[in-house]
Amino acid sequence: MNQIFTVEGMTCGHCEKAVTKALLALDVQAKVVIDRAQNTVQVESEETRAALSKTIADAGYRVVA
Template sequence: MNQTFNVQGMTCGHCEKAVTQAVQSLDPQAQVRIDRPAGKVDVQSTQPRDAIAKAIAEEGYEVVG
């Protein structure tokens, strides 16, 4: 299932890698696409939305909405 998250605080490539790794720690098969300027993270995963948002937040980024 495709899910889109609004994520604040991503400022560089390292941030993108951290968010990607956080999502893939839950679902190694997840596909993650990040549009850093727009603050959007698109995730193709079978994991619940709340679990993905929590994993991103635990990396220190704010998931909005």
């Protein structure tokens, strides 16, 4: 399932790596594409939207949509 999240607080490459690492810890087979300019995180995973959103938030970033 493909999910797109609008995420605030990602300002650098380290932020992208932190979010990607957190999501891959949840689902090692997830495909993660981050567009910092658009503040989006696209995740292809079998995990629920709620679980993915919580993982991003737990990494320290605010999911706004």
